[in-house]
Amino acid sequence: MKLTFLSALAAVAMIFSANAQAAPTVGEMAPEFTAVDSNGNSHNLSDFRGKTVVLEWTNNECPFVVKHYGSGNMQKLQKEATDKDVVWLSIHSSAEGKQGHVNGEQANAVAEEQGANATAQLLDASGDIGRLYNAKTTPHMFVVDADGNLAYAGAIDSDSSFKPEAIEGATNYVMAAIDSLAAGTEIEVSSTKPYGCSVKY
């Protein structure tokens, strides 16, 4: 009797823990990862505890990424964020042979050409980090607060068009989240539908 009850409890515990491992949830701990950047340096997400971290899924050939880099919008955001001591990690999850796949050298070349102001370009050709975060689109944005909790997940802004003219007039959710975290106020929009091209796993 006791044994069956205990094993039932264990089964329940397993169901709940499996639940916890599913897609990252805003308000909960952001999944930990280790990644190698374009210069061969290794980073853990937890290395940046104490600072706000932005994760940006990117693919320089995707029209939606081009929308934000071609217009200078992404670089401007990166500059504003890093000036506020925010860590900005651009993540390349395109698999080898797929659109947007880069090695370290190519990632640096792309970033230089774009004039990107990200803290680091992380290489994720295996797609492991992408799948860990359930990253669906480029761009797909995540903001992690100083305590390591996921504070925002979703689109970069409120207009899902691929046209650069749509940037003006759209609400930038990432900047809003960074500002709210800095001010210690509640993030108004913490989860949105990401838009863009699919991540090329």
Added chain:
Amino acid sequence: MKFFKVLFLTLIIALFSTNAHAVTGNNEPDQYVSVRLLADKTDVKGGDTITIGIENTIYPKWHIYWINPGDSGTPLEAAWTTPVGFEFGAIQHPIPKTIDYGPLTNYGHEGKPVLLQTLKLPDTIPSGPITLDAKIDLLVCHDICIPESHTASLTLNGNQKAETAAIQKAQMKLPQKVAYQGVIREEGENITVTIATEDTAAFSNADTIRLLPIEWGIIDNTTKTSAKVTSDGVVLSHKKGDRALSEISEFPFAIAYTDPAGNEQAIELSISTSAMAAGSDITFIQALLLAIVGGLILNLMPCVFPVLSMKALSLVSLNDKEEKKARAYGLSYTAGILISFGLIAGLLIALKAGGAQIGWGFQLQNPIVIIVLSYLVFVIGLNLSGLFEFSGRFSYWGQNLATKSGHGGAFWTGVLATLVATPCTAPFMGAAIGFALTQNAFLSLLVFLGLGFGLALPYLILCYVPALRQKLPKPGAWMETFRQFLSFPMFITAAWLIWVLSQQAADTTLLATLVGMIAIVFGLWLLKRTPNNSLAKTLRTIFLIVAIVGVINPIVSAEPATQSISVSEESNWSSYSPETLSTALESKNPIFVNMTAAWCITCKVNERIALDTDKTRQLFSDQNITYLKGNWTNKDPEITKFLNQFDRHGVPLYVFYPAPDEKTGERPDPVLLPQLLTKNIIFETISDFDTNKE
């Protein structure tokens, strides 16, 4: 020499790379989509409404997106340049294909999809040909995505011919709008959508059914929908997505399926998610605790208490040396309860999984169950009153109920306690069972077992703690008196069950049941006689058979009541039906819905102390409240659906729909009242929304 070598190599590389370029250049078009506009009518006059088609010819294997593109992508947008007053409807998309890209899934269109838009012309339109220009932005993808901008135009009252057939063909490919009733809820890892439809034959290819939400993020796009077709609808289950259901108030969606003739079909509808938000805010652990507390309370119910107190008193006679024996009894008793609860829960879960519209208390909706239960409590009452003792041939019952004890006896007492407890719905059980039934089978079963465990707990503790046993009064002559006294709650329970039966079954069944009870007494009396000659023996046997026939008769001949209980002139309520509710919702009056059943004691108590009082009646008439009462005494799928909407699976349920807001004309969300009502609760709930209040 070296120079030439380098030059040669460079040339080769250049050749190869241009060659590679040329290959793509030859095969891949400049644009992957070509767009053409058509209309069902091009010869128009002012006030006409026409349907315009945006025909996209897409490069093979590439796709554009549905209204919900899935994990990535974006649907087509059209910006029209027209004379003043031309009104376009929203773009309507054909049934989408589910397109998988590894861990991501899109909903889109391949081939030659025609998207439709209605156009309403103003009453006066310019004379001569009218050209409508559209700027169409779309994203076309295969492994990669290309944004394309197109311009296209349509001429009305000019040279362009109408293409009625093509537009009709495109209309056939749209999901058909339907107004089915439906419920959506989160069930563990899944989203479950239940829709009610008579046309279930259409969905017979259950494995082709796809749930296609128009809202993003509610389902995990990469998993398949599992669908079950029931007698009165379809139940779809799909893995949850990233977005909580509570974030949206309406859930618009399509269901695509292959009909029995092999054609791809889809329906489109929208259901509200707000109703479910009300009752589902308890966690699994809370539900388990509630269930245990509910089970504890069951011990005090008039039908259970006498059985248990006799059982408890039997422990007094065990001395300290019989510690082991006492524990064994406790465990057997608990096992009896848990197994019975497990069986009832298993049956309920299985019936629900089969799509039956049932809820907790379903056992009591069957008159035969009521007849058997009333016999049972009546016999227990007779035994307690001392009319007869169980002995010999009834050994296990005897050990059960008399002061003697036994292993099997303890087990069967557990079964008996479960049986007699079923009519007494403890107030705490509603929420826990409501929760249990929305979970997967395993979690529901655990909640039911929690309920059983609560029921078993007091006796189990007595068996395990000798110190407590010693606190029990010492056996003596008083026990006999106490025992006889306990027979009366049992008789009252029997009387109440007969009253329940009177609402469920025909008059003849009621009479047969009462005769059956007398036959029980007659049979018991016969058994106590010891015939001293063969004639008496034969007579006794004949009469015994007559008695047994009398007992069984109502069970085999039970007939449902010929007419439902009529509403008397003076009552201040009308019968609930989806129609009466929707009529009431259209009015400006507040509405109070009371879902009740004859066998639900909590319901009856609430009605007596809170609802059917002069004060409450006065309040209802002052506030012009439409009072609707639903009677769930017998099976009623419409009421079960109503209960499910609020995530409840049993009665009582009280819902107050406040009057519509005077400015917006919209009704606030309905309010659920607690299952234990007082006049104050009713007054406070209603006055919160009283618009006349200063």
